[in-house]
Amino acid sequence: MKNQDEKNFWGIPYGTEISTEAFVKDVWDPTTDEIITPKNFLGLGWGVNLHALGKRVGLIR
Numbered sequence: 789m790k791n792q793d794e795k796n797f798w799g800i801p802y803g804t805e806i807s808t809e810a811f812v813k814d815v816w817d818p819t820t821d822e823i824i825t826p827k828n829f830l831g832l833g834w835g836v837n838l839h840a841l842g843k844r845v846g847l848i849r
Contacts, residue, residue: 800833801826 795802803810803826810828814835817825823840827833842848 795826797832802832803827803829806830 795804803814805828807829810830814825814827814829815837816839817837818839820837821840821843823837823844824834825837827835829835839848
C-alpha cells in the first residue's frame with residue numbers, strides 16, 4: 789500500500805480508504821494546522837479541514 793504522499797494521479801491526491809475515521813479526518817483533523825488537506829476518504833482531490841479553519845478564524849482555541 790502506498791503512503792499518503794505517494795497516492796496521487798497526475799499530481800492530484802486521492803484517497804482509497806472507505807471508513808468513518810477517514811471521512812472524519814477529511815473534515816476534522818486536529819493533528820494538523822493545514823486547512824486544505826489531501827483526501828483520505830474515497831475520492832480525488834483535496835478536502836477542507838474545518839478544525840484548522842475554525843482555529844484560523846478564532847472560533848476554536
